[in-house]
Amino acid sequence: xNKDHYILGIETSCDETAASVVKNGxxxxxxxxxxxxQQQKLFGGVVxxxxxxxxxxxxxxxxEEALREAKxxxxxxxxxxxxEGPGLVGALLIGINAAKAFAFANQLPLIGVHHxxxxxxxNQLIHEMEFPLLALIVSGGHTELVVMKSHGCFELIGxxxxxxxxxxxxxxxxxxxxxxxxxxxxxxxxxxSEQSVDFPRAWLEADxxxxxxxxxxxxxxNYKHNVEQKGGHIVPEHVAxxxxxSVVDVLTVKTVRAAxxxxxxxxxxxxGVAANQGLRNSLTAAFEKEDIPFYVPPISLCTDNAAMIAAxxxxxxxxxxxxxxxxxxxxxxxxxxxxx
Amino acid sequence: xxxxxxxxxxxxxxxxxxxxDVLLIEESSMMKVNHSLRAMPAVEEACRxxxxxxxxxxxxxxxxxxxxxxxxxxxxTIAKTLAWTLDKPLYGxxxxxxxxxxxxxxxxxxxxxxxxRRSNVYSAVYRAxxxxxxxxxxxxxxxxxxxxxxxxxxxxxxxxxxxxVKLHESVIRENLGDQVLFASFAMNVPRASSAIAxxxxxxxxxxxxTFTPQYKRITEAEANLVKKESAHE
Ligand SMILES: [Zn+2]
Numbered sequence: 152x153n154k155d156h157y158i159l160g161i162e163t164s165c166d167e168t169a170a171s172v173v174k175n176g177x178x179x180x181x182x183x184x185x186x187x188x189q190q191q192k193l194f195g196g197v198v199x200x201x202x203x204x205x206x207x208x209x210x211x212x213x214x215e216e217a218l219r220e221a222k223x224x225x226x227x228x229x230x231x232x233x234x235e236g237p238g239l240v241g242a243l244l245i246g247i248n249a250a251k252a253f254a255f256a257n258q259l260p261l262i263g264v265h266h267x268x269x270x271x272x273x274n275q276l277i278h279e280m281e282f283p284l285l286a287l288i289v290s291g292g293h294t295e296l297v298v299m300k301s302h303g304c305f306e307l308i309g310x311x312x313x314x315x316x317x318x319x320x321x322x323x324x325x326x327x328x329x330x331x332x333x334x335x336x337x338x339x340x341x342x343x344s345e346q347s348v349d350f351p352r353a354w355l356e357a358d359x360x361x362x363x364x365x366x367x368x369x370x371x372x373n374y375k376h377n378v379e380q381k382g383g384h385i386v387p388e389h390v391a392x393x394x395x396x397s398v399v400d401v402l403t404v405k406t407v408r409a410a411x412x413x414x415x416x417x418x419x420x421x422x423g424v425a426a427n428q429g430l431r432n433s434l435t436a437a438f439e440k441e442d443i444p445f446y447v448p449p450i451s452l453c454t455d456n457a458a459m460i461a462a463x464x465x466x467x468x469x470x471x472x473x474x475x476x477x478x479x480x481x482x483x484x485x486x487x488x489x490x491x
Numbered sequence: 492x493x494x495x496x497x498x499x500x501x502x503x504x505x506x507x508x509x510x511x512d513v514l515l516i517e518e519s520s521m522m523k524v525n526h527s528l529r530a531m532p533a534v535e536e537a538c539r540x541x542x543x544x545x546x547x548x549x550x551x552x553x554x555x556x557x558x559x560x561x562x563x564x565x566x567x568t569i570a571k572t573l574a575w576t577l578d579k580p581l582y583g584x585x586x587x588x589x590x591x592x593x594x595x596x597x598x599x600x601x602x603x604x605x606x607x608r609r610s611n612v613y614s615a616v617y618r619a620x621x622x623x624x625x626x627x628x629x630x631x632x633x634x635x636x637x638x639x640x641x642x643x644x645x646x647x648x649x650x651x652x653x654x655x656v657k658l659h660e661s662v663i664r665e666n667l668g669d670q671v672l673f674a675s676f677a678m679n680v681p682r683a684s685s686a687i688a689x690x691x692x693x694x695x696x697x698x699x700x701t702f703t704p705q706y707k708r709i710t711e712a713e714a715n716l717v718k719k720e721s722a723h724e
Contacts, residue, residue, distance in 0.1 A: 198712040200560065204703070207564050211575040212700045225576060241561055244527050248565050251531040252572035256545045476531040 156229045157221070158468060159253070160461025161214065163246030164238025164266050165291075166197045168209035169457035170217035172228070176465030177275055181220035182451075182458040185209045188332060195331045196321070203241035210249045217457070225257035232464020235263030235474070236484025237292065243480030251476045262464045263474040266455075267293060267486050268305070270421035272466065273452040273459035281444075285415040287406045289430070290422030291317035291334070294362045295486075296406065298413050302466050303490035308409060309360025316398055317424045319364035323371050323394050327387045338427045340391035347392035348374060352401050360409055367397050399433045407437050418445045426453040493549045494690070495573070496683030497534065499526040499566035500558035500586035501605055503654065506533040507683035508541045515541045519680045521654065526565045534569065548579055552690035554681065555583035557613040557630060557707040558605055567704050575699045582690035583697050585705065587615040587630050590653055592685035593678040595619045599648035600627060606655035607632055613707060614638050616645070623692055632707045635659055639666040648672060654679045 155174050162169040171182040187205045191197050218225070233250035236243060247263075254261040270293075271286045280302070288295045294311035314322070317334055324333020327340075341347075350370050353363040371394055378385050410418050418438055424430065425447050438445035452459060472489050496507040504524050507517040516537050520529075538545065553570035556563040563586070574581035590603035597619065605613040612635050616628035628641060642649050643666065651663060652674045663671055709717075 193716060194712050198710065200710045201712060203560070203564060204706075204710070207568055207571075208701065208703055210568060211571055214572075215575065215700070241564070244561065244565060245568050248527065248531065248568040249572040252534075252569045253576050255531065255535055256573050256576045258545070476535055477528050479525065479527050 156465065157223060157227055158461040158465045159214070159217065159228050159231045160457035160459070160464055161231065161233040161246045161250045162269070162455055162457040162460045163206045163210070163242050164234045164236070165242060165455060166191055166202050167455040168206050168213050169455065170214040171457035171461050172217055172221035172223060173276070173458055173461035173465060176462050176469070177279075179276055179458045180223070181217045182456055183213050183216045183220065184456050185213050192331050197239070199239045199241055202239055203245060206242055206245035210245055214249065214253065225253070225259070228257070228259055230260040230262055230464065230468045232262040232264050232460050232467070234266050234269065234460050235478060236481030237266055238480075238482060240480045240482040243482065247478055247480055251478065255476065260468065261474045261476070261478065262467050262472055263478050264460045264463045264467065265484055265486050267295065268463045269459040271297065271299070271419065272463035273421055273448045273456070274419040274446055275462045276452060276458055277448050278446055280419075281416040283413055283415045284417045284419065285406065285410050285413060287402065287418070287420045287425070287434075288422045289316045289402065289420065289424035291315060291321065291424075293422055294364070296360045296409050297486070298409070298415070301490055303470055304488045305486050307486060309362065309405065311362040311364065313363050313365035314368060316362070316364060316402065317422075319368050319398065320424065322368050323391070326372055326375055327390060329387075334424065334427070337391045337395060338429055340388045341395035341429055344388035344392035346389050347396055348389050350374070350393045350397045352397050354401065360405055362401065362405070364398065367394065395429045399430050402430060403433045403437050406434065407441060410438070410441065410443050415443070418443055420445075420447040421453065423454045426450040493543060493547055494552060494687045495534065495548045496552045496687040496690070497530070497566045497570050498554035498586065498589060498681050498683045498686055499530050500554040500556050500563040501681065502559065502562070503681050504529055504533060505681055505683035506537045507687060508537050508543060509684060509687045510541070514684050517682065517684050519682055521680055526562050530565050530569060545573070546577060548573070548577060550580045550582065550690070552582045552584055552683070552686040554586040554589055554683075554686050556586050556705040557632065558586050560706060563704040563706075567702065571699050571702050580696035581699050581702060582693050583702060583705070584686040584689045585615070585630050586681065587613060588617065588624055588689060589685045590681045591615070591617045591624055592688065593680070593682070594650045594652050594674060595624065597650040599650060600642070600645060602642065602649050602651050604651055604653045604656050604659070606658050610635050612638060612655075612659070616642065630705065630707060635662065639663065642667060642670070646670070650674060652678060
């Protein structure tokens with residue numbers, strides 16, 4: 152019998168303080184997420200200084216809870232994995248310094264994980280990854296298409312040139328007067344609507360896997376202005392539905408095209424916007440038609456969590472990747488392969 | 492009894508280990524360092540040089556602010572994580588009081604000062620008592636002008652301590668004249684051993700999980716919210 156390997160994951164890149172223990176990179180033993188949504192709601196968005204303050208209040212509680220729920224001691228762990236970047240620098244620093252102190256106190260190796268690698272590896276917690284694999288990462292800060300030929304080997308084939316998909320969602324939500332966080336509300340309105348306003352799709356160059364959402368956002372703003380100038384009122388449901396269709400359409404078509412071009416065995420979606428029901432439905436239907444296996448983690452693993460960081464950390468640990476106590480928060484960190 | 496002390500509340504970094512009332516090692520650096528990069532390595536190095544394993548630490552003292560928001564958070568996060576996982580008592584010590592300890596043999600008022608930009612400061616006024624400092628004015632964020640007015644009224648000799656005092660030296664002189672003395676460079680370095688000395692006087696350890704920095708200032712976003720709310724009333 153092989154020994155089980157437990158990794159402690161810590162994530163504080165934005166407004167969630169999270170810790171988790173994952174077994175052998177695939178099994179969640181515990182996953183604690185303390186969200187700041189209630190506090191940040193007051194400000195209509197994430198205020199970095201407040202996020203950092205709240206992380207300090209939560210960090211040891213959350214780690215303790217993760218270990219308690221896992222019924223494990225620090226000595227049962229193999230390593231500590233923590234989000235090194237990208238994210239809000241002040242927020243990242245709390246998780247990183249807690250991870251460093253914990254690793255030192257318990258004489259454990261420390262591993263710095265890229266947040267997006269974490270989102271990708273959230274999938275490893277629900278099924279085995281098969282390569283080559285295509286990952287669509289969509290969140291408030293990211294819209295990326297990544298091809299993986301093996302574990303820890305990332306090739307970025309497309310990304311947003313302006314707003315991230317989630318950012319566009321939040322901005323449109325604000326235009327529609329929806330409270331923070333607006334993304335899920337746009338999704339809800341869109342799904343309930345039977346009509347939709349027609350908005351353009353930004354396909355960019357014919358062979359490009361890049362995305363652009365700022366034009367779409369402007370179209371929504373212009374549409375509202377035009378209607379209101381004529382003394383009318385927009386129907387938020389119809390706008391939400393039209394906006395969502397445009398975003399989902401572009402994401403789906405480009406992801407399908409990339410999956411075929413790279414002849415991948417598996418397509419996965421990850422990130423906060425992968426919790427969007429409209430997008431999930433569209434991708435599921437499209438890949439069913441193409442007969443390519445498509446997976447998206449349950450919503451709790453799409454939004455920020457530490458299990459995904461532990462899952463990615465496990466693969467890095469297996470590959471011999473180690474960080475040390477000079478680790479710094481890297482707000483603009485690039486996704487780099489640890490296996491070539 | 493082995494104490495670990497950490498002060499990253501402002502740009503200087505200080506780490507100390509005190510064993511049975513002997514200062515085994517102290518590293519204090521006035522160089523502008525990135526605490527996120529340097530703080531934990533400094534703790535590790537101090538332990539290694541003093542041949543101390545982490546589990547041998549009996550108590551932890553940390554400078555809890557006020558000061559640089561990010562700096563103080565790094566020290567506090569490290570200290571509370573160590574205290575929690577090692578299950579050892581944690582003591583938070585005012586960064587200003589700790590700095591004022593450098594003037595503990597001064598017969599008069601001791602005024603530690605940290606610049607807070609736009610003519611504001613974090614400051615306090617202390618008076619040395621036997622082995623401790625008594626607050627004449629509590630730690631606060633205030634206009635430098637306001638502080639100087641208070642000191643003028645107290646009409647006693649004042650010793651200013653802290654690297655940031657330089658930034659305001661002329662204004663201080665103008666206002667307080669020969670009532671004032673300035674500490675030398677050797678006395679302007681915050682020392683983690685002072686944090687330990689003050690922690691040893693504390694009656695009670697902190698509750699580790701809920702322990703947070705003393706920012707002495709709400710965030711701008713909160714201030715704006717308060718403004719907005721009072722405008723609505
Ligand atoms: Zn994320």
